Amino acid sequence: MSDLHPPMSAVRDVVARALAEDVLPLGDLTASLVDPDVHARAAFVAREDGVLAGRLCAVEAFTQIDATVVLAWSADDGDALQQGTVIGVVTGPLRSILTAERTALNLLGHLSGIATVTRRYADLAAPARIRDTRKTTPGLRALEKAAVRAGGGVNHRANLSDGILVKDNHLGGLTITEAVKRAGERWPGRVVQVECDSVDQLHEALAAGAGMVLLDNMTPEQVAECVRITAGRIPVEVSGGVNLATVGAYGATGADFVSVGAITHSAPVLDIGLDLQD
Amino acid sequence: MSDLHPPMSAVRDVVARALAEDVLPLGDLTASLVDPDVHARAAFVAREDGVLAGRLCAVEAFTQIDATVVLAWSADDGDALQQGTVIGVVTGPLRSILTAERTALNLLGHLSGIATVTRRYADLAAPARIRDTRKTTPGLRALEKAAVRAGGGVNHRANLSDGILVKDNHLGGLTITEAVKRAGERWPGRVVQVECDSVDQLHEALAAGAGMVLLDNMTPEQVAECVRITAGRIPVEVSGGVNLATVGAYGATGADFVSVGAITHSAPVLDIGLDLQD
């Protein structure tokens, strides 16, 4: 399995920003009503089936609020959760638990939602693999890309700086052939992926020396034909028109990857709650 | 109508972070293949019906990349969009348009998605009004709360610092009556809202002097009874078990507000594209 956690510097920054957003400037007015010496124990519980992601974020949220809060986990990013699964237990001052709760749950729910939807797509797409896109939530890309990995997907380019994706109508007069050539000269050592809308474009991309193709808005039948044409020389990725009803058909075409924007831009949260225990 | 745009300082910060995330450190490799003197014109087009939100963010994304890009808008936040509606037109160097495109669309799509779902709930809930929650995406609260307003919803407390919401099982031994009293002493001049799971709690909240109640996880019938009991003395809000199928029934109970976490935490993006024009 790949590395399923995001870099800590992203976790620290996102959580700090989220907490500032939620507690400044006066602090948690409601928690301030509770006596400061009341301690509590609470359990993170999955209220529906899914896949966990975001554990480091939840830990960081409590720790930044109060370094004395203790967390014990029984699941980690990438683990399947059944409704009712206890994911972890948090112990500490009740005030601190209440103040950090929503930030922790917002991150856990959002990222686990992405992991869960990714897993669903990944299971249906096999043997093809699910890839994410740059259609992520601004500010959360590092966390969402890690959640995709936790769900069993693989990451496409992380941003405009670490991959080349040539689309024919975006070239301002350049042909695909010229664009691939230019990419090879300017950014050698990088895979040049070409988006193709037709078999003709695929032929041009192959002849130009593309390192990967992205077949956009084709039917599974068209994709299968393109896979035959490509004949394993370079990886084939599919996008457009992919949903839970169609992903299986695309996955069965022989394509290597199916990329799905919806796993990051439209995943509903996974319902995870924090239950105070007596 | 309320003010439908988020504060500019939030817009500037979120866009700067999103662009840094997408173009650092090498810049847009693919756009660098295009000749720098090619100019283009592209239209933001709604690919499905919905409600617009996030226009300031889209403007900011292009402007931060290239101050010479010009944008002309034919719709503003809060406007209904039909499939095919041209929302605005962007003109400038093709390279700059390509580089800013995804960040602009990610924000437009995400925020318009929230506005669209909010509008749907708001239409069904009338005469009750839809309120948001703190279940927002970390780092984007100011933008998402504005999108809720654009969709016709109203904002609940913005964060833990600007409102009091007492939940009986979160008090560490304090009664509702004691908590409301304490809140009145420590944070006078603020509305103290009390979450009630039962008619008994409602009676206690009313007697304690709550400024608003949040009826949680009740059926529409139970809500209606609570509305009768409250008799207009204070506003009544409903939460829990609310979805597009049930919101109409809750809205018809006489409650003032129905709060829905899903409008922010689980709204799918609204599909908006940027079409390059010849």
Added chain:
Amino acid sequence: MSDLHPPMSAVRDVVARALAEDVLPLGDLTASLVDPDVHARAAFVAREDGVLAGRLCAVEAFTQIDATVVLAWSADDGDALQQGTVIGVVTGPLRSILTAERTALNLLGHLSGIATVTRRYADLAAPARIRDTRKTTPGLRALEKAAVRAGGGVNHRANLSDGILVKDNHLGGLTITEAVKRAGERWPGRVVQVECDSVDQLHEALAAGAGMVLLDNMTPEQVAECVRITAGRIPVEVSGGVNLATVGAYGATGADFVSVGAITHSAPVLDIGLDLQD
């Protein structure tokens, strides 16, 4: 008592900025003359009577400079200090103590100054309560609002985003009645406070459904009359012309709150020193 400490994220940020301002880029030139292995013990001592605020800031200043410095406190925010009171003791490398000293004292003195003046006003105003304003030092609002609470005052709205305060001459042609109505529609569930300069405006505010009034620049006699007119229906706050000589008279009018900008914008520091011990 309310929660008297500011949120830690505000403390961390303000202290980091203050230390950067004081030690960059070369560090503490003078402290560098001291041998690094000299340890010391020093006591924070009140040089005049007052009220403590800012303890978390002082701790944070030493800790950010040197995690091995140890602090032991005998007083906390909100405690009364007599001249000569030892507030706390700091032990550690002399160099680190010297470097953090001024930042710690600047924050302790400034915030304790606010708490001290607030306490003075609060004692004179009783049974009315002292409220702060938005006339705070830029960048320090969270800390100063907490210092007001430590002094026994209560917080008015924290910022423009968490409260509505309608002033008649700021409405651009709107009447008070229209403004209150609009506020209720756009920002329902929030208290709408109306500033009144006259009895006529008070009547209009009451009729419009204001949730609180702010009587501005009235004499105590005028305030008393307004209190009679309001008759407990909504809270009454007084501002303008309030100083230590007059606050008692205003507090005796029956008004609920007296708000005073001077407690934050013009409080002199409380003189606190750090005495090195042999």
Added chain:
Amino acid sequence: MSDLHPPMSAVRDVVARALAEDVLPLGDLTASLVDPDVHARAAFVAREDGVLAGRLCAVEAFTQIDATVVLAWSADDGDALQQGTVIGVVTGPLRSILTAERTALNLLGHLSGIATVTRRYADLAAPARIRDTRKTTPGLRALEKAAVRAGGGVNHRANLSDGILVKDNHLGGLTITEAVKRAGERWPGRVVQVECDSVDQLHEALAAGAGMVLLDNMTPEQVAECVRITAGRIPVEVSGGVNLATVGAYGATGADFVSVGAITHSAPVLDIGLDLQD
């Protein structure tokens, strides 16, 4: 005259932080009630005599909120203001003026307060000159040091990194002589100032080669004697026990500088208002 404005990068940062503190996350709720097309004109007016400082901050506050707001000034930092003086006029959308008003006034009032008190001390201390200290408000040092210059004072070291000030009881066993020698070796080319509490220490400091002395907590008579002893070889500065009643006596001793913490840490705001005009 010296340069009376602070560096723009400090102005931009402080204003951005102040506005974020005041308008996030929902924006200015009250200003949102005003119709967006109402324009207004408002004058900054001194409500009491004083000295102006902070003009760049006021400009920046309006500009960051709304780039279409126009400001025209009739006074600049360092100018004397009489009660009633119109300092400047701001024109633009009423909403934007209302939202930026408090931030602009907080900075103008705070910094002009410092300039005003400084001027008062400076006039009384002549021919000695008033110097500031490091007893500034955390986060505002660059602005406050500029306000001191606007008031006719001069700046002491800006921070621990740009000057050496040796205090005898802070040396951890080192003598003044040793400390001055060490300072000369480690930080050559910098003035080494020595704090002296007695004539004996002054003699030691002079013999050690101090570049300036700071006479702390002496009477004017003691200072005069020290001035005679020093005989113009190095500058003499006085601190401790200085207030508006005593500063004249200290200034007449022949000392070069009198440093006063109160001009930054305890200056009351200068009352400046923003009057909307019909």
Added chain:
Amino acid sequence: MSDLHPPMSAVRDVVARALAEDVLPLGDLTASLVDPDVHARAAFVAREDGVLAGRLCAVEAFTQIDATVVLAWSADDGDALQQGTVIGVVTGPLRSILTAERTALNLLGHLSGIATVTRRYADLAAPARIRDTRKTTPGLRALEKAAVRAGGGVNHRANLSDGILVKDNHLGGLTITEAVKRAGERWPGRVVQVECDSVDQLHEALAAGAGMVLLDNMTPEQVAECVRITAGRIPVEVSGGVNLATVGAYGATGADFVSVGAITHSAPVLDIGLDLQD
């Protein structure tokens, strides 16, 4: 040619930090002595032969200090400079020119130094191409990688997140074969480069399906043999022992790339001055 400028967001951030470092808190003391109404004109002049890089940084430095300064350029990043070449002319208030000068020159000199050394290596290495490494100055990677492009080099991976480089002694017990396989599964669609110290390792890397090899610390003869073995199946890169005396021999081996840490970590500045004109 590739895109030779760094992303503007990197330029803005680095320049803001550099100026803060150089002018806070008191501003430019020396420039403050100059009368504010003196205007000047100054020319950037190359004092030695080289290649220009960093033009955007120089513009940004003056603009952040004073938006009224005007710059006119006669050369751009990537252009060859002869000793005496006038690169550009800056016109504006003398004070502002003096204050921004050093920051602009530090960036121009540092980045042009990198471009110059890169060009020297690139000319000698042809037909092989020069690649940079991650041995860049902390905080300046985006700018330095662009300077390498300006010098005619090409960029290796930008950071640990956008490329895989397997070194045999860093695998903790994993074989090269296993590592390449794992990389293909976890990070599919990315080139997996393998560092080889011997012909045996090259064979293993080729068999494992490496996408590129990095031959480390081999002689030109050994490299030539490896090139023969690889036979054009994948690109070959060379590193270690490369300097200006040896790069020609390595470039003649048939290898595709020669990577050189020294072009970023040890490039002396290019001497560029700013000459005030009468």
Added chain:
Amino acid sequence: MSDLHPPMSAVRDVVARALAEDVLPLGDLTASLVDPDVHARAAFVAREDGVLAGRLCAVEAFTQIDATVVLAWSADDGDALQQGTVIGVVTGPLRSILTAERTALNLLGHLSGIATVTRRYADLAAPARIRDTRKTTPGLRALEKAAVRAGGGVNHRANLSDGILVKDNHLGGLTITEAVKRAGERWPGRVVQVECDSVDQLHEALAAGAGMVLLDNMTPEQVAECVRITAGRIPVEVSGGVNLATVGAYGATGADFVSVGAITHSAPVLDIGLDLQD
């Protein structure tokens, strides 16, 4: 010896920025291939003779990546290193060591490179002392100035705000005499250094009361004459035309300081490696 470490707040900020630059957004792809439970031990080893600087940065890099990594040092900033010297040992998870390695080495190598070159100049210049300039790498001034101290140099002014350096052709019509007078009035208590290109200027500077002179672009003979003229009244500094071949001659002239831009702007890295141990 002076204080040889930079302030921790500079260390923390630079390292955080460097790591973000190197690991975001996906983390270390290559390290993720290693099994997470593999631990390792690695030694920092000098691969050439030199002087150490940057130890705090190396510690911070590992600690920010993984708080469980342990470092033990056998050398500190300022220590001479022979080729083969083991500087320190790091123990912890192999993944974490690999991820932090390059950032730690980049900082160690860059700063030790500066210290090493400084030491070389300092040894040759004695009895004159080597001073640095403002020709530092943007963003790294605090670290580089500390590295100069570690190498045995002393720091010139840290920035434009903490020292005055008058150059005759930068005065916009002002004479040296007028500039020194103005500096004394506006910034009293600070050393005013005057740059002199000729004996005539030296005479003017001395007569004007300069506190130090900087003799620019003179031969050692001219410097020696200026030293005789100055006759110890104020310190004399030399700059321009100084390199390793000439610094000895300048140092023998009797001048107090020789300032060299090259020690910061053109120092090659010191080659330090991290050797994994079995």
